Amino acid sequence: SDLRVTDTYFSKHNGLTHVWVQQQYRGIPVINALFGLHVAPDGKIWRDGHRFVAGLAKRVQTTSPAITAAQ
16 A cells, blocks of 8 residues: 555557556655556556565565665
8 A cells, every 4th residue: 555656658659658656665665666557548458567565564674774875
């Protein structure tokens, strides 16, 4: 349920609308955990794919950064 739309755009060459969603944990983005949704002009899903992490809450070991912003 902790998701954020990161990008939405329309491709003129094929008429698809692309929506990219980032998986997060307590507002912290999960690296490479993206969902791509590609919608045709008629509203049908042309293609979807994701790299979400299943069971994320059980896999998180900390929410404290390992390095500082300067590092």
